Each structure stands twice: as C-alpha cells, then as structure tokens.
Amino acid sequence: MEDRPPPEPGIVHPxxxxxxxxxxxxxxxxxxxxxxxxxxxxxxxxxxxSAKRQSLYPLFDDYQQYAHYFRYRAVDKLEVPRADYExxxxxxxxxxxxxxxxxxPADETGARRVPLKLQPQKMYETxxxxxxxxxxxxxxSGHKLRVGEDLSYGNMVACPSAKWTTRASPxxxxxxxxxxAQRDGIVGECFRERRYFLxxxxxxxxxxxxxxxxxxxxxxxxxxxxxxxxxxPQPGEPLESLMSREIRxxxxxxxxxxxxxxxxxxxxxxxxxxxxxxxxxxxVIEQLLEEARAxxxxxxPRTGHLRRPRGACVLCTMMRIGPCDYERExxxxxxxxxxxxxxxxxxxxxxxxxxxxxxxxxxxDSPPVPVAWGDTDEEAGERQAPHAKAALRRTxxxxxxxxxxxxxxxPCDTCSRKCSP
Numbered sequence: 400m401e402d403r404p405p406p407e408p409g410i411v412h413p414x415x416x417x418x419x420x421x422x423x424x425x426x427x428x429x430x431x432x433x434x435x436x437x438x439x440x441x442x443x444x445x446x447x448x449s450a451k452r453q454s455l456y457p458l459f460d461d462y463q464q465y466a467h468y469f470r471y472r473a474v475d476k477l478e479v480p481r482a483d484y485e486x487x488x489x490x491x492x493x494x495x496x497x498x499x500x501x502x503x504p505a506d507e508t509g510a511r512r513v514p515l516k517l518q519p520q521k522m523y524e525t526x527x528x529x530x531x532x533x534x535x536x537x538x539x540s541g542h543k544l545r546v547g548e549d550l551s552y553g554n555m556v557a558c559p560s561a562k563w564t565t566r567a568s569p570x571x572x573x574x575x576x577x578x579x580a581q582r583d584g585i586v587g588e589c590f591r592e593r594r595y596f597l598x599x600x601x602x603x604x605x606x607x608x609x610x611x612x613x614x615x616x617x618x619x620x621x622x623x624x625x626x627x628x629x630x631x632p633q634p635g636e637p638l639e640s641l642m643s644r645e646i647r648x649x650x651x652x653x654x655x656x657x658x659x660x661x662x663x664x665x666x667x668x669x670x671x672x673x674x675x676x677x678x679x680x681x682x683v684i685e686q687l688l689e690e691a692r693a694x695x696x697x698x699x700p701r702t703g704h705l706r707r708p709r710g711a712c713v714l715c716t717m718m719r720i721g722p723c724d725y726e727r728e729x730x731x732x733x734x735x736x737x738x739x740x741x742x743x744x745x746x747x748x749x750x751x752x753x754x755x756x757x758x759x760x761x762x763x764d765s766p767p768v769p770v771a772w773g774d775t776d777e778e779a780g781e782r783q784a785p786h787a788k789a790a791l792r793r794t795x796x797x798x799x800x801x802x803x804x805x806x807x808x809x810p811c812d813t814c815s816r817k818c819s820p
Contacts, residue, residue, distance in 0.1 A: 402460040402461050402464075403461070403463060403464070404461075404463040404464050404466070404467040404718075404719070404720045405464075405467060408471040408721060409471055410457075410468055410471060410472050410475065410476075410477060410517075411477070411515050411516070411517060412515075413512070414455075414512065414513055414515050415510040415511050415512050415513065416501060416503040416511040416512075416513040417458065417511070418500040418501075419498070419500060420458060422456050422558070422559055423457070423458065423459065423465065424557030424558050424589070424595065425442045425469065425553075425554065425557050425558075425559065426465070426466070426469040426553070426557070426595075426599070427469065427551050427552070427553035427599040427603070428469050428470075428472045428473075428547065428551060428552050428553065429469075429470070429472070429473070429546065429547040429548065429550065429551030429552065430470070430547065430548050430549075430551060430725070431470075431551070431599070431602055431603055431712045431714050432603060432604075432707040432708060432710065432712045432725060432729065433547075433548065433549055433550055433551040433603065433605065433705075433707075434549065434605055434606040434607065434696055434705045434706065434707060434708050435530075435549060435550040435551070435605055435606070435607045435609060435687075435696070435705070436550070436551050436552065436553065436600070436603055436605040436607070436608055436609065437526055437550060437551070437552040437553075437608075437609040437610075437611065438552070438553060438554065438555065438596075438608060438609065438610055438611075438615065438619060439552070439553075439554045439555070439611065439612070439615050440554060440555055440556060440563045440612075440614060440615050440618055440775060440777070441554045441555070441556035441557070441558060441559060441560055441563055442554055442557075442558070442559035442560075443522075443559060443561075444456075444559045444560060444561050445476065445518065446495070447495055447561035447574070449491075451478070451518075452484070452489060452493050452494075453478045453479045453480075453481055453484035453489060454476065454477070454478045454518060455476075455477040455478055455479060455513075455515065456477075456559075457477065462718070463718050463719060463720055466714065466718045466720050467718075467720040467721070470547075470714070470715060470720060470721070471547065471721075472547065473523065473545065473546045473547035474519060474520060474523035474524050474526070474527055474546050474547075475517035475518055475519050475520060475523070476517075476518045476520055477515050477516075477517070477518060478515070478516060478517075478518040479501075479513055479514060479515070479516070480514055480516050483513070483514050484501070487501040487502050487503050487513075488501055488502045489501055495561075496573075501513075521669070521670045522611075522668075522669055522670050523546055523552070525669040525670070525676075526546045526550050526552065526609075527545060527546045529550075529609075529680075529683065529684060529687060530544040530545065530546065530549055530550060531544070532684045532687075533684065533687045533688060533691055533696070534698070536684065536688045536691070537688065537691050537692075537698070539698045541703060542698055542703050542704075543702070543703030543704055544698070544703075544704060544705065548704050549704050549705040550609075551603065551605070553596060553599055553600075554596065555590055555596045555615070555618055555619065555622070556585060556586065556589045556590060556596075557589055557593075557595045557596070558585070558589065561574050562574055562576075562777050563577075563614065563775065563776065563777045564576050564577070564776045564777050565577050565578065565579050565581075565582055565776055566776055579769070582772060582775075583768045583769055583772065586768045586771075586772050587768050590622070591762065591765065591768065594758055594762070597758045597761060597762070598754070598755070598758055601650065601754045601755070601757045601758050601761075602710065602712065602754050603708070603710075604650055604659055604661075604708045604709055604710045605661055605708060606661055606662065606690060606695045606696055606708050607661060607662050607663075607664060607687065607690055607695075607696065608648070608661045608662070608663045608664070609664050609666070609683075610663060610664065610665050610666070611665075611666050611667065611668045611669060611676075612638075612667065612668040612671065612672070612777070613637070613638055613667075613778070614774075614775045614776060614777045614778070615775075616632075616636075616638060616641060616665050617634050617635055617774045617775050618771065618772055618775045619663075620632045620633065620634045620636070621634040621766060621770070621771035621772070622761075622765060622771055623648060623761065624764075624766075625761070625764040626648040626649055626650070626761060627646065627647070627648050627649075627663075628647055628648065628649045628660065629645060629646060629647040630644050630645055630646030630647060630663075632646050632663070632665075634771075634774065635774055638665050638666065638667055638675075638679075641665040642664075642665050642666065642679060642682055642683075645662070645686075645689075646662070646663045646664075646665070647660055647661065647662055647663065648660055648661055648663055650757055651756075651757045651760070653709065653732050653753070654732065654733055654734050654753065655734055657709075659708075659709055662686070662689075662690050662695070664683055664686045664687065666679050666680075666682075666683045667679055671777075699728065702724060702725065704724075704725070706728060707725045707728050707729055709730050709732060710729070710730070710731065710732050710750075710754070711729050711730075711731040711732070711733075711737070711738040711747075711750045712729060713738060713739060713740040713742075713747065716739065716740035717740040726739065731750050732750055732753040732754065733746075733749045733750045733752075733753050735749070735750075738750055
C-alpha cells in the first residue's frame with residue numbers, strides 16, 4: 400500500500416476502501432500513441448444503476464498512480480465481487496443520493512482492504528471486436544491487437560456523469576439533468592480552458608478517430624469543423640449520412656512539411672443503440688480495412704501491434720509507470736533524433752510546442768460554447784452507464800461515489816468544485 404505505481408500493468412491491485420468522495424477527471428485510456436482513438440462526450444458512471452451499485456471508482460495517492468491506471472485500463476472497470484458487496488452491507492439502501500458507505504472492516508494496520516474484480520464493459524469489448532475483425536480481414540496472423548495498445552479511448556469532457564443531458568429523463572426521473580449554464584460552464588472549463596481532450600488528441604495524432612453516437616458527432620464536428628478537409632461533415636448531420644462517405648481531418652503540417660491527419664469514422668453507439676450499431680458494424684469495419692489496405696493502419700511484425708503514428712511520447716518512461724514497447728518506432732514531429740525520457744529538456748519542450756501550436760490554432764476558430772454544444776443532449780438509451788458510488792483506495796487508487804455528483808448529472812457544475820488538474 401505504498402504511494403507509488405504498481406510494478407506491473409493492469410488495474411487490479413491491492414486496494415483500500417475510503418467511502419465516498421469526488422471523482423477524478425479521466426485521462427485518455429490506453430497508449431498515448433495508439434493509431435486508433437475512440438471518442439465520446441464524457442465518461443460513464445455504471446453505479447447509477449442498481450445492477451452496478453458494487454462499482455468502484457479509483458482515487459490516487461500520486462500522479463504516477465493516476466497515469467498508470469489510465470495507461471493500462473483496457474476493456475474493464477472495477478467492482479467489488481457481489482458477495483463481498485452484500486457482506487459489507489450493500490443493497491437497496493445504497494443509492495446514489497444516499498450517504499451510505501460500505502462497512503468494510505479494518506485490518507491490523509487500520510486499512511479497510513477491499514477485494515477487486517474486473518467489470519467488463521460492453522462498449523470496450525466492442526472496440527476489441529473491431530480490432531479482431533481488421534486483423535482477420537487483413538490476414539494478420541499472430542497479431543496482438545488489443546484495446547489499450549492499438550486503440551485508445553477518451554472523452555471531450557473529462558468528468559463522468561450518468562448521462563450528458565440538460566433535459567429530464569422520462570425513463571429515469573431521478574436522474575438530474577444539467578442546466579444549460581452548467582453544461583456551458585463544464586465545457587468552457589474542461590474542453591476550452593484546460594484543453595484536456597485537445598492536448599491528448601494532438602499528442603496522439605491517431606490515424607483513425609472513431610466517433611460513436613449522434614450527440615458525440617454533433618459536438619466533435621462543431622469543435623473541429625475547421626480541421627475537416629474531406630467529406631465536409633455538418634453539425635447535426637444524421638449518422639447515416641456521415642457513414643456514407645469518406646471524412647478526413649487535418650491536424651497540421653509538421654516542421655518537415657509533411658501533412659498529418661486522420662480518417663474520422665462515425666457510427667451509432669454500440670451499447671445504447673446496439674440494434675443500429677449492429678446494422679452499421681460491417682460498414683465501420685470496411686472503413687477501417689480501407690485504412691489498413693492503404694497502409695495508414697499497418698501491423699508491425701516485430702511487436703504484433705499496429706505501427707505508431709508520427710510524434711514522440713515519453714509518458715510511460717518519464718512517469719516511471721512501465722517501459723515503452725514502441726520507443727524504437729516513434730518519430731518526433733520536430734526535426735530531431737528520437738526522443739526519450741532522458742532527452743534534454745529543451746528538445747522535449749520543442750516537441751510539445753509543436754503539438755500545442757495546433758491546439759491553439761484549433762481553439763482560435765471555435766464557435767461559442769452554446770452554439771457548438773447546443774445539440775449534444777444524449778437521447779434515451781444512448782448510453783448504458785451509471786453514477787458514482789462505492790469507494791476504494793489502493794496503492795494506486797481509491798474509488799467511490801460522489802456526494803455532489805450524486806445530485807447533479809455532471810460533476811463540475813455549480814457546486815463550486817473545480818475539476819482536478
């Protein structure tokens with residue numbers, strides 16, 4: 400239970416329960432240089448629903464633990480085994496708007512240790528199915544393609560909620576919507592001012608951007624509209640129309656003059672709109688295969704994973720959370736030799752400056768938040784997820800529900816709590 404990252408990958412590690420507390424904003428999950436990135440509006444909260452009340456959300460004792468958890472999270476989240484949850488007093492009284500806490504006994508050191516197990520996430524398993532289909536379609540025998548290595552996933556807003564909406568939900572009357580002012584404040588703080596998503600996007604520079612759901616498409620197209628160079632997607636354009644043609648965006652020109660960009664693939668939400676997604680799945684796979692046939696997605700036979708896109712990254716080695724399996728193939732944007740965590744600071748700063756210049760250019764053309772995000776409310780059934788609840792602290796984490804979040808649909812609203820950095 401030391402204040403340092405775990406010695407190995409994965410998210411199941413020794414943990415202790417700490418009750419309820421504010422949740423941390425979520426970073427991009429997976430390798431920062433994964434060539435495919437899936438994007439949503441904001442993270443889900445499975446524990447909002449009664450069947451998932453045993454869900455746990457991590458808190459962290461230091462920034463290395465935070466980096467480790469999101470780097471190695473793949474297709475699962477965390478929960479207490481159901482039998483243990485009930486043994487600790489969990490049940491019907493354990494609702495998002497209550498002050499209930501599990502009765503986890505303390506051990507001889509005073510720590511309330513709690514067992515963890517993986518909680519599979521259907522959405523993330525869908526991502527894995529897409530990777531497997533691409534490998535099969537390309538005949539890549541012996542591949543090791545997997546979520547977290549070849550496909551990362553993140554959100555335009557970093558803080559979680561049960562649903563992204565400013566309207567009351569007829570199917571879930573207890574779910575509290577945001578006000579329009581709260582929504583605009585969240586977006587202004589998280590997306591525009593702190594720039595979480597854009598900084599991660601322009602560090603990753605993925606070859607493919609996967610956008611699931613109509614609401615996410617509306618927000619993404621509105622915010623990145625100046626970057627689209629092919630297909631001319633429009634805010635509010637139906638998914639069926641967006642899926643019918645090739646759509647590309649341009650990140651920018653590297654110092655050596657080479658143009659960098661991504662194919663943007665749209666689709667219905669795979670869990671909240673599963674019937675429509677199944678009808679569209681073959682089309683999504685075909686568009687991914689088009690990128691593979693063109694060489695923009697290619698397997699490296701040395702690693703069994705997809706080749707990394709242009710740009711340096713020293714996250715894992717600088718944070719000391721693990722080795723970088725792709726260090727030999729990373730090519731910096733700036734015209735200089737390969738960069739590592741041991742490289743001189745000015746060289747690393749030059750690379751970061753190239754990324755941040757594109758972030759600033761993107762935001763310079765942003766429409767007002769009420770215009771860009773005015774049509775982003777999630778419709779009924781658009782996501783199958785939750786609100787915060789149980790809590791745990793491990794060497795690297797601790798999890799719980801959030802009192803404020805239990806009363807609002809999104810965490811950073813008018814409760815006067817700001818997102819953590």
